[in-house]
Amino acid sequence: MSLNRGRWQRLLDEAAAAGDVPGATLAIYHGGESLALATGVLHLETGVETTPGSVFQIGSVTKAYTAALVMRLADRGVLDIDIPLITYVPEFRVADPVVSQRLTLRHLLTHTGGIDGDHFLDTGRGDDALERYVESCVTLEQAQPPDTIMSYCNSGFVIIGRVVEKVTGGTFEDAIRTELLDPLGVTRTVAFPDDVLRFRAAYGHVPGTDGKPVPAPRWSYLRSIGPAGGLSATAEDVLAFGRMLLDDGVSPLTGERVLPADAVRLMRTAQIAVPDTRLADHWGLGLMLMDWDGGRVAGHDGGNVGQGCLMRFAPGHDTAVVITFNGGDSSLLGARLFGEIFSELAGITMPAQAVAVSGAPLPAGADDWTGTYDSVNVTMLVEPGDDRELALTLMPRGIIADNLGGTNFKGPLLPTLDENIYAAGHLGSGEAQAVVFLQLGDGTRYIHCNGRALRRVKA
Secondary structure, three states: OOOOHHHHHHHHHHHHHHOOOOEEEEEEEEOOEEEEEEEEEOOOOOOOEOOOOOEEEOHHHHHHHHHHHHHHHHHOOOOOOOOEHHHOOOOOOOOOHHHHHHOEHHHHHOOOOOEOOOOOOOOOOOOOHHHHHHHHHHHOOEOOOOOOOOOOOHHHHHHHHHHHHHHHOOOHHHHHHHHHHHHHOOOOEEOOHHHHOOOOEOOOEEEOOOOOEEEOOOOOOOHHHHHHHOOEEOHHHHHHHHHHHHOOOEOOOOOOEOOOHHHHHHHOOOOEEOOOOOOOOEEOOOOEEEEEEOEEEEEEEEEOOOOEEEEEEEOOOOEEEEEEEOOOOHHHHHHHHHHHHHHHHHOOEOOOOOOEOOOOOOOOOHHHHOEEEEOOOEEEEEEEOHHHOEEEEEEEOHHHHHHOOOOOEEEEEEEEOOOOEEEEOOOOOOOOEEEEEEEOOOOOEEEEEOOEEEEEEEO
16 A cells, blocks of 8 residues: 555645644654655744654653663673662662662663652763762652552663663763664664754643643753663664564664564563553563554654654554654544554454543542542542542642643543543643552552552542
8 A cells, every 4th residue: 555645745734724733743664665744843932843753752652762771782692681680780779678679670661660750850960970860869769669550760771771771881962873773774763952953853742821832941952861762863863773573673764673573572562561551561672652543553662851753653554653752632633643553454353442421420438538649749639529520730840841832730530431441631741641540468558640650649
């Protein structure tokens, strides 16, 4: 099936307009053919046009690259993902001394280590940024015990970056360039903000006072967060990376084997179930895994301050799609584009998003979940709302607040057609956010929202 450029350009234009996305790019690969498209502007104030070659921060899609780097080093015997981290970084410590001795790279790659995950700390731009960051992890508390809940952990991927530095003897940025990006053959993927200036670069946008996108308060990110979300790239470069994972480790650009086939398949193998199935059904090694109607889809999402990237590929269906964006409703953008492209090209149907059931009564015992839920950078309050509803308030701090425009958000928490999933509207960009309540065997209660498990600290 030949890719219809006009069809997909119209869809991109319409989806971006519907989601108030200032600018976006779309790269599609299917059946030996690929194309790249663009819409909108890179900055609302300058009006610079978005082009297929524009570079966007890809945010946490970087984690998939970091995981691939780890698997390449593991194949060479440089490291082992199943032995304690302290083997490679003897000085590594978190607040719990038992966990400090126990955590492995597999825990961190699968977000099952249980440590507070959104520890964002600026440790400078020097080559010791990751070393200093890991030193600061001694204060990190356990959100939950290891191996109990998948809870998204940026902190863990920074620690992985420091492991890479210890075993390679250089910086993380040098390692990812020489070990992954160069063999892959991409030329517009960079790890430093200074290097982005060589290209046509996007600027992020966050919600303004009226909810419409406005330029973000800053562009750059922290070097200390690099392994978790520091890469910038074109959609075409990310597509090449996704195709490498689709094609069992062979670069579509150079023909070089970047990863062994069994390593890629292990990355795509389910390691832990995800409570919020609207995000993903399972997590592999550095990859989200979604069981859509017609086949499994893998990938990752990423967002920094007002810009980011969405990557999906379907093993067995020879299809990969990448979207980059610089603000607006990226959930709507992704749902519309992924939904239609994968359905038409690969025969795979994306499940519907969590939809609140209007007027439906709350399930029995729902009131038992009221209280304060907390993590290192986010507090959520669940309170009684109007008409026997529950209300959820999100109170971000630090860089999380920057990503959401620096504002608290509050909305109703309503049941959905999925028994264990609630929908919270207007938390950030306006889309309904899936929320799941969990209780461990010891009675500790959690909210699972946006991939994170927040522990209840006050009933």
